[in-house]
Amino acid sequence: xxxxxxxxxxxxxxxxxxxxxxHALDTLRxxxxxxxxxxxxxxxxxxxxxxxxxxxxxxxIYVLRRLHAADDEGDxxxxxxxxxxxxxxxxxxxxxxxxxxxxxxxxxxxxxxxERPQVGRYREFYQxxxxxxxxxxxxxxxxxxxxxxxxxxxxxxxxxxxxxGINNRKVLQGAYAALGIDDVPGTLRxxxxxxxxxxxxxxDLLVERAGLAPQVAEACVAIGRIRTADASFADAVRxxxxxxxxxxxxxxxxxxxxxxxxxxxxxxxxxxxxxARGLDYYTGTVYEGQLxxxxxxxxxxxxxRYDDLVGGGGAKLPGxxxxxxVTRILGRxxxxxxxxxxxxxxxxVLVTLPSDEARPAARAAxxxxxxxxxxxxxxxxxxxxxxxxxxxDRRGIPFAWFPPADPSAPHEVKDLRTGAQTPxxxxxxTPPADDLRPRVVPAE
RNA sequence: GUGGGUGUAGCUCAGUUGGUUAGAGCGCCUGACUGUGGCUCAGGAGGUCGCGGGUUCAAAUCCCGUCACUCACCCCA
Numbered sequence: 001x002x003x004x005x006x007x008x009x010x011x012x013x014x015x016x017x018x019x020x021x022x023h024a025l026d027t028l029r030x031x032x033x034x035x036x037x038x039x040x041x042x043x044x045x046x047x048x049x050x051x052x053x054x055x056x057x058x059x060x061i062y063v064l065r066r067l068h069a070a071d072d073e074g075d076x077x078x079x080x081x082x083x084x085x086x087x088x089x090x091x092x093x094x095x096x097x098x099x100x101x102x103x104x105x106x107x108x109x110x111x112x113x114x115e116r117p118q119v120g121r122y123r124e125f126y127q128x129x130x131x132x133x134x135x136x137x138x139x140x141x142x143x144x145x146x147x148x149x150x151x152x153x154x155x156x157x158x159x160x161x162x163x164x165g166i167n168n169r170k171v172l173q174g175a176y177a178a179l180g181i182d183d184v185p186g187t188l189r190x191x192x193x194x195x196x197x198x199x200x201x202x203x204d205l206l207v208e209r210a211g212l213a214p215q216v217a218e219a220c221v222a223i224g225r226i227r228t229a230d231a232s233f234a235d236a237v238r239x240x241x242x243x244x245x246x247x248x249x250x251x252x253x254x255x256x257x258x259x260x261x262x263x264x265x266x267x268x269x270x271x272x273x274x275x276a277r278g279l280d281y282y283t284g285t286v287y288e289g290q291l292x293x294x295x296x297x298x299x300x301x302x303x304x305r306y307d308d309l310v311g312g313g314g315a316k317l318p319g320x321x322x323x324x325x326v327t328r329i330l331g332r333x334x335x336x337x338x339x340x341x342x343x344x345x346x347x348x349v350l351v352t353l354p355s356d357e358a359r360p361a362a363r364a365a366x367x368x369x370x371x372x373x374x375x376x377x378x379x380x381x382x383x384x385x386x387x388x389x390x391x392x393d394r395r396g397i398p399f400a401w402f403p404p405a406d407p408s409a410p411h412e413v414k415d416l417r418t419g420a421q422t423p424x425x426x427x428x429x430t431p432p433a434d435d436l437r438p439r440v441v442p443a444e
Numbered sequence: 445g446u447g448g449g450u451g452u453a454g455c456u457c458a459g460u461u462g463g464u465u466a467g468a469g470c471g472c473c474u475g476a477c478u479g480u481g482g483c484u485c486a487g488g489a490g491g492u493c494g495c496g497g498g499u500u501c502a503a504a505u506c507c508c509g510u511c512a513c514u515c516a517c518c519c520c521a
Contacts, residue, residue, distance in 0.1 A: 005494090008513060060519090083521085115519065116445090127521060189519095299521065325521025354479070382479095389481035400480080416481070 009123030016344035017334045023440045024157055025108055028128045031153045032106035040105040042087040045078040050090055060114030080112040084129040085321055089310040092133050102134040120297045120328045131321030138318040143285040144260035150301055150322045151268045158440050164289040165272030168254040169282055174247025175223055179216050186210050192276040194224045224274035231255040233271040283307040287322055297332050300325050341438040343396025348431055349376045350392040351401040356382050361403040368426035398435045
């Protein structure tokens with residue numbers, strides 16, 4: 001057999017890293033459910049026309065194909081989902097009659113994108129999504145609540161605080177209309193690069209690629225330069241471009257959202273008029289978050305409002321949602337060794353096996369510990385104690401348990417970190433709360 | 445898809461102008477340690493030098509091709 005090798009963009013972790021990932025996923029789920037979001041999982045595949053229809057620019061999609069498929073095979077029209085929003089929209093449209101609106105759900109699943117991997121960029125990765133969809137109208141309060149949820153969920157993870165930039169598509173679209181720009185999507189996409197190529201680069205691109213007049217390009221960059229922690233961005237925009245209905249609507253929405261988030265920790269939310277988002281289906285509020293101190297990782301969470309994504313005849317189903325790039329975040333913190341678990345196995349106690357005759361006693365002790373929620377394993381052979389303790393040590397198991405040679409004698413338990421060994425009763429001994437499960441800690 | 449870098453032991457890497465049986469550290473196994481790990485010491489296992497072809501008396505080393513990984517562009521979590 002050929003030497004097994006990693007596949008680029010398909011991350012696989014060691015158990016101690018997977019424990020960190022599971023911790024993150026569990027934390028997010030608990031946080032999502034504490035806000036009343038319902039759980040949901042959708043299938044891995046969607047019809048290709050569905051995946052391609054939702055305004056994606058040119059998302060690289062993995063197509064489903066049976067190895068021995070005939071040319072006219074029916075599955076040919078299926079592809080793996082590249083996000084969780086599009087499948088969610090389909091699910092809502094499909095189950096509309098059975099859902100209660102406004103419908104709020106969390107969804108954590110893997111998604112696949114056929115792009116070239118790079119730092120923070122994978123072909124298979126976890127996204128953790130929150131969305132709410134309503135019938136006919138969706139209150140603007142939800143736009144603010146989504147931002148709040150995103151900030152609070154991210155703060156529950158063992159990573160630095162997030163800086164969430166918020167903008168409103170209507171602001172940019174209204175402003176661009178006022179400036180007489182025809183290619184709004186193209187302009188949006190270039191302005192979105194402000195952080196990456198800088199003002200000079202964006203100016204050049206706007207003039208050369210989008211064909212804007214230099215003073216119009218200047219105005220676009222000036223708008224994109226606006227960052228405010230409060231609602232003062234509105235006056236800044238109005239000073240740059242003449243008003244119109246769309247612009248006013250966008251500024252009003254963004255003002256209300258920013259004002260509603262004023263109580264969040266300073267710096268966690270900022271009106272950032274450079275945020276455009278590549279996805280075409282966003283129609284109002286858009287979000288983009290970065291981790292403080294890890295801005296070079298790019299966007300780690302994002303989302304926005306979509307008024308027309310959930311189609312399917314009849315009434316409108318507007319929604320707003322956000323997505324956390326779990327794998328992008330953990331890829332940095334695990335890959336650079338910034339986070340680790342305190343051990344590589346769930347085991348809290350290793351029951352040593354002094355002899356084959358002691359098996360029943362060892363098993364009984366293990367069962368007594370497990371019955372009280374203490375993860376316990378029994379060593380697999382009656383080997384030297386040194387070997388058995390080394391087994392525990394290698395895995396970071398904190399406690400070794402010694403059944404007595406003489407049934408009338410007490411059991412003993414040893415803390416492998418301190419070396420302290422004391423008599424203990426398997427029916428009542430309890431480890432310190434911190435040792436019960438592997439914990440996630442900063443490395444070094 | 446375009447361009448750059450890299451491929452030697454499980455991991456991180458040495459390997460001088462091509463020259464005998466390809467090395468180190470870490471990790472792993474055994475023992476010193478006749479039932480208590482970590483430290484130390486002594487042994488040991490483990491490599492078709494990514495793959496294919498070429499040049500040469502001789503290739504890990506030079507040339508060509510190919511694959512993989514990786515970085516940047518594109519786009520994005």
